[in-house]
Amino acid sequence: MEFIRHFTEDYNAKPQFLVENYRSSGNIIDVANAIIQPASERMKAEQSITIDRARRRLPAGDAWEVRDPVARGRVQVxxxxxxxxxxxxxxxxxxxxxxxxxxxxxxxxxxxxxxxxxxxxxxxxxxxxxxxxxxxxxxxxxxxxxxxxxxxx
The missing domain is CATH 1.10.10 (Arc Repressor Mutant, subunit A)
Structure with a gap:
């Protein structure tokens, strides 16, 4: 991570953050954001991961909301x-x-x-x-x- 931070300073580069997730359901992305949010030293501290635009209207649990009567597409502990x-x-x-x-x-x-x-x-x-x-x-x-x-x- 230090190398990337120095690179942006040394070359006056503007970071581009990849924050759209194309695979995980909205529920998984929400839990991932909650888990990584306390890590203040991470490079994407100001940006949360989001579901990609094409899938934003899908239910947060995707097809599992209907398929699984127990967890209904939610992340489980x-x-x-x-x-x-x-x-x-x-x-x-x-x-x-x-x-x-x-x-x-x-x-x-x-x-x-x-x-x-x-x-x-x-x-x-x-x-x-x-x-x-x-x-x-x-x-x-x-x-x-x-x-x-x-x-x-």
């Missing part, structure tokens, strides 16, 4: 105890629930934000593998269908 394993299980369980609501579900389009990702990531992968063996239908890696099979020792 999942209840889980302090155990990283239980936190990972809560995340995977919720994502699995959501996957059943969307015929075009793609696991590669999911994001889980965790305070201690170094612990949660490995547990999520282990839980995915365990659940994958038990699932008939959707593959946790990319939405393809597969047949459950028993591994030979």
């Amino acid at each position: 999942l209840p889980a105890c302090e155990s990283p394993t239980h936190q990972a299980l809560a995340a995977i369980t919720e994502l699995q629930r959501l996957s059943e609501l969307d015929a075009d579900w793609k696991w590669s389009h999911c994001a889980v934000i965790a305070r201690e990702w170094r612990y949660t990531y490995n547990r999520c992968r282990r839980i995915q593998k365990l659940r994958k063996r038990a699932l008939l239908g959707k593959d946790l890696r990319g939405g393809r269908t597969h047949k459950a099979r028993k591994r030979n020792p």
Whole structure:
């Protein structure tokens, strides 16, 4: 960040901030702004991220407002105890629930934000593998269908 700040001073350049988001729903953008707003040293402290113009009239939760009767397109903070394993299980369980609501579900389009990702990531992968063996239908890696099979020792 210091390099960019010096660049604008050294070359009398005017920064152009990219603040339109073309992918996330309005609810996700609102939560992201609330989380990053306290970071006063960031370069875009005066600008909030916004949804792109083409999607501004869409509901804040996008299609999930109708599709998901539980969260209705809102960002969720999942209840889980302090155990990283239980936190990972809560995340995977919720994502699995959501996957059943969307015929075009793609696991590669999911994001889980965790305070201690170094612990949660490995547990999520282990839980995915365990659940994958038990699932008939959707593959946790990319939405393809597969047949459950028993591994030979």
